[in-house]
Amino acid sequence: MPELPEVEYVARQLATTLVGRRIVGVEVCWARSVQGMLPEEFAARLASRSVVGIGRRGKYLLIALDGEETLIVHRRMSGNLIFAARIDEDPYVRVALKLDDGRYLLYSDPRKFGRLALAASDAIEQALPGLGPEPLAASFTPDVLAVRLAATRRPLKAALLDQSVIAGLGNIYADEALFRAGIHPLCTGASLSRDELQRLHAGIQGALRTGIEHGGTTFGRHRDVHNETGANLEHVEVYRRTGQPCLRCGTPIARITVLQRGTHYCPHCQPLK
DNA sequence: CTATAAACCTGCTGGC
DNA sequence: TGCCAGCAGGTTTATA
Secondary structure (H helix, E strand, C coil): CCCHHHHHHHHHHHHHHCCCCEEEEEEECCHHHECCCCHHHHHHHHCCCEEEEEEEECCEEEEEECCCEEEEEECCCCCEEEEECCHHHCCCEEEEEEECCCCEEEEECCCCCCEEEEEEHHHHHHHCCCCCCCCCCCCCCHHHHHHHHHCCCCEHHHHHHCCCCCCCCCHHHHHHHHHHHCCCCCCEHHHCCHHHHHHHHHHHHHHHHHHHHCCCECCCCCCCCCCCCCEHHHCCCCCCCCCCECCCCCCECEEEEECCEEEEECCCCCCCC
């Protein structure tokens, strides 16, 4: 579920609410939510650690601790990090961190796909699978985008969903970016003109920034650290709008399947060359 | 390299 | 009301 905007929004919340807190207790309720080690070792390595910083890489949330270790969280389809007064406030708790102010930070995840891991703070990139550039970094230019897309013959939608091409885009924001750019999801990356590349670059950044601004997109499970929904569903232009009129031209939004993922676009505004 | 399917899991929605 | 099929923001692994 969470894509870059949903992770970034939560990261910004945690930067002001979690940094400085110490972990005084760890309860693992679903062992497989912890990656790479047994729950006992995970709990032992987190015990008495203080949070010194919050970061994000693609869809990975990074919680830096003293002792040079970082807690890496990937929420996958249905995971959320939520502050609570008690563990049983949420029915889907997989891991609970008790904090030194008496509250809990709960990792809640109905579908159990998400993972928590620990890695040396100076080796985060090596601990993650190979990720492409950060699309909101200043160094992510239309030229960089062109180079990333030139290396593949796959449909653009498939390339945008590939985290090793660009980090952080998922099904919602890939569709939104392509709509903003006026490019059909089945176009080939290598076939894009200079103008189309610039539009796609602007579309990617614009869609992501809009998502962050509205607290992320919630149509199902995404919640922020206060268990609040994100408002960006009111601002998406094509995602899950199948059959509804295009906000630009009125043509009904079409839905196709790419990589077994629902893909939404306007047949008029996003022509297939 | 590309494409496709399956696996990991549970909950919700829509149709009959 | 009840049941079943299908769908869901992601990623990894196996197979053609």
